[in-house]
Amino acid sequence: MAANSNPFAATGTWVRCALHAHTTRSDGELSPEELVSHYERADFDVLAITDHWVRTEAHSTDRLLVIPSSELSCLLPGEADGHLLAFGIDEDPLDFVRTAPDLAAASAWVGEHGGVAYLAHPYWTGAPASGLSLGDGVAGLEVYNAGCELEVGRGLSTVHWDDLLERGGRYFGIATDDSHHADFDSDFAWVWARVAERSRAAVLDALATGSFYSSTGPLVHELRVEDGSVEVLCSPCQRVTLCTGRRRGSSVSAGRFGYRYAGEILSEANEEEITHARLEWPAGSLYGRLELVDSYGRKAWTNPLWT
Ligand SMILES: [Zn+2]
Ligand SMILES: [Zn+2]
Known part of the structure; x- marks a missing residue:
């Protein structure tokens, strides 16, 4: 461990x-x-x-x-x-x-x-x-x-x-x-x-x-953990997700009709790509790890952070 x-x-x-x-x-x-x-x-x-x-x-x-x-x-x-x-x-x-x-x-x-x-x-x-x-x-x-x-x-x-x-x-x-x-x-x-x-x-x-x-492509520039949320700055991505366990987590997808679940987009490269997002970290979660997906479907995975 x-x-x-x-x-x-x-x-x-x-x-x-x-x-x-x-x-x-x-x-x-x-x-x-x-x-x-x-x-x-x-x-x-x-x-x-x-x-x-x-x-x-x-x-x-x-x-x-x-x-x-x-x-x-x-x-x-x-x-x-x-x-x-x-x-x-x-x-x-x-x-x-x-x-x-x-x-x-x-x-x-x-x-x-x-x-x-x-x-x-x-x-x-x-x-x-x-x-x-x-x-x-x-x-x-x-x-x-x-x-x-x-x-x-x-x-x-x-x-x-x-x-x-x-x-x-x-x-x-x-x-x-x-x-x-x-x-x-x-x-x-x-x-x-x-x-x-x-x-x-x-x-x-x-x-x-x-x-x-x-x-497999995306760059993660910064990851800041705050009280109850995570902020990430990245190369242009289509979706950013915080995985925190079974049935828990948060995610934002770019675009006018992009789904946002317990998170917000703070800055975009264009209408279809996120460069800065904030995601809520559900209370009581054991760990949190980020997944990013760009417009080509390429992914990045950060390591878990434990609470
Ligand atoms: Zn092998
Ligand atoms: Zn091998």
């Missing part, structure tokens, strides 16, 4: 992170060096290479910080085959993965080896949306996996996330490419992390404490 962290109330630099990508060391098309060049040219600041079962090293460049990582296989409760992203581990996990660990053992191994663990693509995996347990060693899950969406329409795992949060879990949500065929399945989903410095340790700390938000 993680600490509460609001990156919008902190100082530091925003870095754009690609956190799930494969190379020829597992089932990806590009060599590690080619993948680094690819993400550097695509304007990323951080790349976690996450080959299945192995830890892949590659040199960082002036622009792109590489974090050797891996995607472990493990058994989820109910014997489902799960994938666990292991960011920043200091040892190759192959021998460990061959022991067929469960989720608790795999996340413990990641922690013991200096890493941060996130559950990959629970919807695609077929993990139960209700009653899934992650334990204390997992920082969060992939709220969106572009590859799983592009291939079989199972990229979005907000139901899994909200179910964990409703039961009091403190978990963060990352958005990733899960790229195997760079160019065709890359630059679709990323994390904006707020860090004190561009270093491996600072990025891992941001992932461990939730100092980031996830996006």
Whole structure:
């Protein structure tokens, strides 16, 4: 379980992170060096290479910080085959993965080896949306996996996330490419992390404490929490929603006939796009997280803030 962290109330630099990508060391098309060049040219600041079962090293460049990582296989409760992203581990996990660990053992191994663990693509995996347990060693899950969406329409795992949060879990949500065929399945989903410095340790700390938000397009410029409401400033969006649990929340949609539910639009880029909104935070809510959707249907997800 993680600490509460609001990156919008902190100082530091925003870095754009690609956190799930494969190379020829597992089932990806590009060599590690080619993948680094690819993400550097695509304007990323951080790349976690996450080959299945192995830890892949590659040199960082002036622009792109590489974090050797891996995607472990493990058994989820109910014997489902799960994938666990292991960011920043200091040892190759192959021998460990061959022991067929469960989720608790795999996340413990990641922690013991200096890493941060996130559950990959629970919807695609077929993990139960209700009653899934992650334990204390997992920082969060992939709220969106572009590859799983592009291939079989199972990229979005907000139901899994909200179910964990409703039961009091403190978990963060990352958005990733899960790229195997760079160019065709890359630059679709990323994390904006707020860090004190561009270093491996600072990025891992941001992932461990939730100092980031996830996006497939929209930018979140500011998020201010006030008594009973949240104010957000963003790139032009069609809808902004505060998700605060079962049957609760608030939302505003742009446009003359846009529906507004317990919220108001404070500023618009034009008649169809919001850039500043205030949303009411229902009393008694355990957590609140924001979702933004732009005119192209691209989304952003902030991490939950807990009351
Ligand atoms: Zn996977
Ligand atoms: Zn993968």
